[in-house]
Amino acid sequence: MEKKQMIYNKLLNLVKEENVKVDEPLKDHLYTKLGGNADFFITPTSYEEIQNVVKLSNEDEIPFTLLGNGSNLIIKDGGIRGIVINLKHLNAIHADEEMVTAQSGARIIDASRFALEKHLAGLEFACGIPGTVGGALYMNAGAYGGEIKDVLDHAYVVDKEGRLVKRMASELDLDYRTSNIPDRGDIVVEACFRLTPGTREEIKEMMDDLTFKRESKQPLEYPSCGSVFKRPPGYFAGKLIQDSNLQGTNIGGAEVSTKHAGFIVNKDNASTTDYISLIEHVQKTVKEKFGVDLEREVRIIGEDKE
Numbered sequence: 001m002e003k004k005q006m007i008y009n010k011l012l013n014l015v016k017e018e019n020v021k022v023d024e025p026l027k028d029h030l031y032t033k034l035g036g037n038a039d040f041f042i043t044p045t046s047y048e049e050i051q052n053v054v055k056l057s058n059e060d061e062i063p064f065t066l067l068g069n070g071s072n073l074i075i076k077d078g079g080i081r082g083i084v085i086n087l088k089h090l091n092a093i094h095a096d097e098e099m100v101t102a103q104s105g106a107r108i109i110d111a112s113r114f115a116l117e118k119h120l121a122g123l124e125f126a127c128g129i130p131g132t133v134g135g136a137l138y139m140n141a142g143a144y145g146g147e148i149k150d151v152l153d154h155a156y157v158v159d160k161e162g163r164l165v166k167r168m169a170s171e172l173d174l175d176y177r178t179s180n181i182p183d184r185g186d187i188v189v190e191a192c193f194r195l196t197p198g199t200r201e202e203i204k205e206m207m208d209d210l211t212f213k214r215e216s217k218q219p220l221e222y223p224s225c226g227s228v229f230k231r232p233p234g235y236f237a238g239k240l241i242q243d244s245n246l247q248g249t250n251i252g253g254a255e256v257s258t259k260h261a262g263f264i265v266n267k268d269n270a271s272t273t274d275y276i277s278l279i280e281h282v283q284k285t286v287k288e289k290f291g292v293d294l295e296r297e298v299r300i301i302g303e304d305k306e
């Protein structure tokens, strides 16, 4: 039997048929609207299903990749070999006194709104970050002075052996837009945030203020992957790009945003190659002009197109 058919049959034993797709176009799942296909795209409905898929991946040496909301990823035009796991069905959120627990497929925006309705403060900073809870932990997402590290108490992960394990926040090495989740090969399945009681009015006012700032500064009218670069120590990436006169520069359909220099937007049917070439052009120009290395915040994964 052909290997692909064999893997498909094995996946059907572990995950419901309607939740296993073959040759799925990933551009439909990414904020940039770019990228090739996944050999297999699965959307498990329980932690046990995830554990079984990890065990299958180990036994049969099939690579797997987690995909959250696709808001911090560029996937190359050749797509992703093996299994892409998306946890959109695992999106429950609940509160127990001052703790808010969210499954990792929930949007962090929804966790932030849920906390508001429970009059719990601490997740306001996340009210406009368009990722999932899992993606937010992976990146230690943050905005306007707040970050996941400030509020995370613990998480549950499926580790690389397929075991369900509790990890305290201090074990995740959360730092500026980074964690040890990729090094460990963990899949985040649940996060528990420790918040503080507040008033609905104050929490709402802060969220409205941050939303106003975000909408007035960011080019949300175009597909993008948010800020492309991390903040280099002592500088602001956007300011360096602006001062290098790069705003409006384009390669193919990808353009350095004229509204926010830290964003690269997919203005007109860009390919991933356009996007990556423009990122490299920005890095080279800023290095030449200011001697500063811009490190990417956005992750680039997948295969080149043959």
Ligand SMILES: Cc1cc2nc3c(=O)[nH]c(=O)nc-3n(C[C@H](O)[C@H](O)[C@H](O)COP(=O)(O)OP(=O)(O)OC[C@H]3O[C@@H](n4cnc5c(N)ncnc54)[C@H](O)[C@@H]3O)c2cc1C
Binding pocket: 031, 065, 066, 067, 068, 069, 070, 071, 072, 073, 087, 104, 128, 129, 130, 131, 132, 133, 134, 135, 136, 137, 138, 139, 140, 141, 142, 143, 181, 186, 187, 188, 189, 218, 220, 224, 225, 226, 227, 299
């Ligand atoms: C318009 C816009 C504005 C943005 N603003 C901000 C901002 O203010 N602050 C900020 O920090 N970011 C911002 N971002 C970037 C992005 O939203 C965050 O990095 C977010 O945390 C990514 O989550 P995601 O679910 O989209 O992850 P994805 O992009 O799908 O994946 C990112 C990485 O996380 C991994 N991953 C995803 N889920 C899991 C899981 N369950 N377990 C293990 N690994 C996982 C993926 O494999 C991948 O390597 C912005 C993006 C856009 C498009």
